[in-house]
Amino acid sequence: MIYFAALALAVGLGVPVAVLSAARAQGETAKAMLEGIARQPEASGQMFLPYILGLAFIESLVIYVFVMFFMLSGKLPGAAEALSAISKAAGQ
Amino acid sequence: MQFGLPDLGFLQRTYRVSALLGALGMLALSGTAQWRLPMGWAAGVALGLLVLKSKELLCRALVAGLQKQAPAPFVGHLAGSYLAGGLLLWGVVRFELGNLLALMAGLTMVLFVIVAKAIGWHQMMKMKQAARVAVLTSCLLFAHTSLVLASEGAGHGPQNGEAHGTAQADKSPFAQEHGCWLDPVGAAIGLCRPKEHHHNCWAVIAWLVALGLIGFAMLSSRNMKLIPSGAQNLLEMIVEGLTNFSKSIIGESKGPKYAPLIGTFFLYIFSLNVIGLIPGLVSPTANPNVTIALALTAFLIAQGVAIHENGVLGQLNHLANEPGKLIASFPGVMKAFAVLMIPLLFTIHVVGELAKPISLSMRLLGNIFGEDMVLVKLATLGSMLGLPSVLKYLPFQFPIQCLALMTSVIQALVFSALLAVYISMSLPHEHHDEHDEAHGEAAHAH
Numbered sequence: 001m002i003y004f005a006a007l008a009l010a011v012g013l014g015v016p017v018a019v020l021s022a023a024r025a026q027g028e029t030a031k032a033m034l035e036g037i038a039r040q041p042e043a044s045g046q047m048f049l050p051y052i053l054g055l056a057f058i059e060s061l062v063i064y065v066f067v068m069f070f071m072l073s074g075k076l077p078g079a080a081e082a083l084s085a086i087s088k089a090a091g092q
Numbered sequence: 093m094q095f096g097l098p099d100l101g102f103l104q105r106t107y108r109v110s111a112l113l114g115a116l117g118m119l120a121l122s123g124t125a126q127w128r129l130p131m132g133w134a135a136g137v138a139l140g141l142l143v144l145k146s147k148e149l150l151c152r153a154l155v156a157g158l159q160k161q162a163p164a165p166f167v168g169h170l171a172g173s174y175l176a177g178g179l180l181l182w183g184v185v186r187f188e189l190g191n192l193l194a195l196m197a198g199l200t201m202v203l204f205v206i207v208a209k210a211i212g213w214h215q216m217m218k219m220k221q222a223a224r225v226a227v228l229t230s231c232l233l234f235a236h237t238s239l240v241l242a243s244e245g246a247g248h249g250p251q252n253g254e255a256h257g258t259a260q261a262d263k264s265p266f267a268q269e270h271g272c273w274l275d276p277v278g279a280a281i282g283l284c285r286p287k288e289h290h291h292n293c294w295a296v297i298a299w300l301v302a303l304g305l306i307g308f309a310m311l312s313s314r315n316m317k318l319i320p321s322g323a324q325n326l327l328e329m330i331v332e333g334l335t336n337f338s339k340s341i342i343g344e345s346k347g348p349k350y351a352p353l354i355g356t357f358f359l360y361i362f363s364l365n366v367i368g369l370i371p372g373l374v375s376p377t378a379n380p381n382v383t384i385a386l387a388l389t390a391f392l393i394a395q396g397v398a399i400h401e402n403g404v405l406g407q408l409n410h411l412a413n414e415p416g417k418l419i420a421s422f423p424g425v426m427k428a429f430a431v432l433m434i435p436l437l438f439t440i441h442v443v444g445e446l447a448k449p450i451s452l453s454m455r456l457l458g459n460i461f462g463e464d465m466v467l468v469k470l471a472t473l474g475s476m477l478g479l480p481s482v483l484k485y486l487p488f489q490f491p492i493q494c495l496a497l498m499t500s501v502i503q504a505l506v507f508s509a510l511l512a513v514y515i516s517m518s519l520p521h522e523h524h525d526e527h528d529e530a531h532g533e534a535a536h537a538h
Contacts, residue, residue, distance in 0.1 A: 049340060049341065052509070053506065053509055053510070056502075059455070059459075060451055063454060063462070067454055067458050
């Protein structure tokens with residue numbers, strides 16, 4: 001029971017935690033990019049590729065968590081199984 | 093007097109290409125979980141190479157004779173190669189060490205390579221860049237299909253027990269439960285078994301996409317004109333854009349050399365990503381087998397380029413973080429610590445290199461798979477609104493589909509840009525010059 005509860009919490013909260021930090025980081029990246037363009041508009045072409053690469057590296061961290069999410073969510077029991085497990089635990 | 097002697101240089105390349113194709117074929121056949129197939133193939137390739145060796149010895153003796161020179165001693169080698177070939181054939185047939193069909197296939201492959209090398213090589217060198225993209229795509233397709241089949245066979249070989257394989261396929265979070273239109277094609281060539289929920293139509297889609305790319309490149313570069321029209325226009329735009337892309341990362345001088353490779357990766361992955369947006373088809377890149385095969389291919393290519401550019405010792409030096417410089421930068425007795433750090437740095441670098449294919453494949457897989465899942469969920473959600481038939485699934489799906497088009501481009505761009513970055517990291521020092529130039533220009537502009 002405790003195992004499944006912990007698993008459900010991890011599945012539910014893992015992605016949001018990763019997304020929080022990554023959204024912050026991607027926001028910083030976009031901010032720096034926009035500031036750079038505002039300062040020097042003619043360099044925007046050169047900035048684009050490093051920008052996209054930076055975003056991709058940040059995003060890939062979330063993607064790892066996302067892949068783990070799908071792997072873990074496959075291990076969660078269905079609603080019927082969860083209910084029967086709860087009733088069994090209540091009975092004991 | 094000249095006899096128009098044949099140039100035997102192509103034989104060396106034949107050995108190399110045959111060995112490479114033989115290794116790839118073994119890899120592909122080892123996916124079938126029948127050990128006699130790869131063994132037979134390897135025996136066939138070895139036999140073909142021995143036959144080629146004996147013919148080469150005879151040819152060289154003949155050429156030397158025509159040039160009125162004393163031939164190099166060849167009788168011993170010739171007898172040896174015939175003896176080895178005979179022993180090999182006898183052993184394979186007598187002890188049933190390999191499948192005879194596979195042996196014939198391997199032998200035929202080597203003979204085919206000989207013919208192709210003897211006739212087609214000079215034609216190939218004259219090809220335009222677009223045609224080279226097509227050839228590279230087909231090579232990539234071959235390697236990639238072999239790897240896909242090998243990885244697939246490791247899980248669900250025909251002899252591994254069907255029940256076991258299916259149970260695994262069902263348990264995997266990435267198992268595609270829904271088939272697609274191409275399932276009958278997959279079933280016809282033995283790739284998927286729809287009745288057992290074993291859908292492999294992504295492999296068929298990947299083949300079709302690659303074939304389509306090859307066909308497009310070949311057709312549109314067939315009648316090249318100075319003033320382009322139609323498909324040639326599009327192709328020139330693509331090729332020029334990809335060349336510029338590769339130049340911007342790798343550098344002006346070496347960029348065009350690697351442009352076909354990087355462009356091939358970009359076009360292939362982009363097409364694989366986008367094809368899943370057509371209703372009824374799936375993105376092959378939403379399947380871990382495909383992305384891992386692609387990333388492994390990219391990783392091996394990057395390592396091969398690094399070794400080609402720096403040599404084996406140079407690459408080892410790079411992996412050890414250039415110990416010479418490091419030791420020199422430490423003063424006096426502290427140099428001992430620098431020596432102690434070398435194994436540590438080497439380990440870190442090797443682990444970092446090995447992380448590259450994992451991160452490449454997982455990034456692509458996660459993005460495309462996630463995108464597909466979001467599309468499916470939103471289509472289901474939209475169908476609850478109860479719009480009339482054609483519009484039924486569209487309301488929430490359509491905007492996300494436009495977004496998915498963008499992620500498809502960006503993921504293909506990221507994959508090929510990272511491959512280009514990995515390649516450019518192994519090239520010596522060009523980057524600094526370019527930066528200095530850029531700074532210089534910026535300074536001039538102000």
